[in-house]
Amino acid sequence: MNDQPVVTAENLSLTFETSDGPVHALKDVNLEVHKGDFVSFIGPSGCGKTTFLRVMADLEQQTAGTITVNGVSPEEARKSRAYGYVFQAAGLYPWRTIGGNIRLPLEIMGYDKADQDQRVKRVLELVDLAGFEKKFPWQLSGGMQQRASIARALAFDADILLMDEPFGALDEIVRDHLNEQLLSLWDKTHKTICFVTHSIPEAVYLSTKIVVMSPRPGRITDVIDSPLPRERPLEIRDTPEFIEIAHRVRDGLRAGHGDD
Numbered sequence: 001m002n003d004q005p006v007v008t009a010e011n012l013s014l015t016f017e018t019s020d021g022p023v024h025a026l027k028d029v030n031l032e033v034h035k036g037d038f039v040s041f042i043g044p045s046g047c048g049k050t051t052f053l054r055v056m057a058d059l060e061q062q063t064a065g066t067i068t069v070n071g072v073s074p075e076e077a078r079k080s081r082a083y084g085y086v087f088q089a090a091g092l093y094p095w096r097t098i099g100g101n102i103r104l105p106l107e108i109m110g111y112d113k114a115d116q117d118q119r120v121k122r123v124l125e126l127v128d129l130a131g132f133e134k135k136f137p138w139q140l141s142g143g144m145q146q147r148a149s150i151a152r153a154l155a156f157d158a159d160i161l162l163m164d165e166p167f168g169a170l171d172e173i174v175r176d177h178l179n180e181q182l183l184s185l186w187d188k189t190h191k192t193i194c195f196v197t198h199s200i201p202e203a204v205y206l207s208t209k210i211v212v213m214s215p216r217p218g219r220i221t222d223v224i225d226s227p228l229p230r231e232r233p234l235e236i237r238d239t240p241e242f243i244e245i246a247h248r249v250r251d252g253l254r255a256g257h258g259d260d
């Protein structure tokens with residue numbers, strides 16, 4: 001694993017001023033994410049998972065502390081197209097085909113037509129949707145739509161994929177399948193992935209690093225570097241090593257609740 005830091009947050013805090021008073025969405029967050037890491041953020045609602053992803057992506061600004069992405073500010077990283085962002089809802093435009101949806105950011109960024117065609121084809125193959133380019137979103141299952149939205153985030157070769165609970169709305173079997181596919185995609189593309197989830201098994205199955213968070217104020221309570229191998233069949237979830245990490249995550253989540 002490469003040791004080059006992709007994200008470095010130091011004493012990062014973000015307080016929202018609201019009519020009900022200040023909301024401490026993030027308080028003194030310290031974290032390093034390395035190139036090629038698969039990092040999951042797990043914690044109860046309101047612990048700042050989405051806010052942290054949004055700060056990385058330059059969609060929100062911290063009120064104290066520092067953060068760098070690829071060694072520069074989130075704004076500079078955004079301008080150099082360092083990120084792809086995948087949301088909980090696939091967010092595909094119903095009037096555009098799957099290919100048309102993936103092509104949209106490429107059109108906006110001014111890629112020429114031949115380059116667009118080649119990129120759309122490549123990312124559809126990566127997410128196992130070759131042949132679905134001309135279909136409309138409503139002709140695909142929920143899981144396939146989510147894969148299309150991942151393809152859209154991959155199309156312009158961002159090295160960092162920010163994924164905010166992308167599989168949260170899907171049933172467990174579909175989710176298992178997408179988790180396997182996501183790991184294989186991560187392996188093939190060497191991306192750095194930051195992934196928000198509420199699911200302990202999902203976090204443990206996917207991650208090289210698990211960041212456990214707690215609310216009020218939003219903070220990190222544990223960072224677990226996973227000892228699991230990179231190669232992970234779904235059955236790994238029944239092994240003692242897997243169960244031990246899952247226990248540690250659960251304990252971290254319980255301890256955070258106890259602070260309320």
Ligand SMILES: Nc1ncnc2c1ncn2[C@@H]1O[C@H](COP(=O)(O)OP(=O)(O)OP(=O)(O)O)[C@@H](O)[C@H]1O
Pocket residue numbers: 016017018023024025043044045046047048049050051052218
């Ligand atoms: N724009 C905003 N204005 C005011 N408060 C906000 C804003 N965005 C988030 N918050 C508050 O900041 C805290 C952290 O929110 P955030 O969405 O990051 O949590 P989360 O861990 O992602 O939660 P969930 O799992 O429910 O998505 C919450 O208390 C939330 O209400």
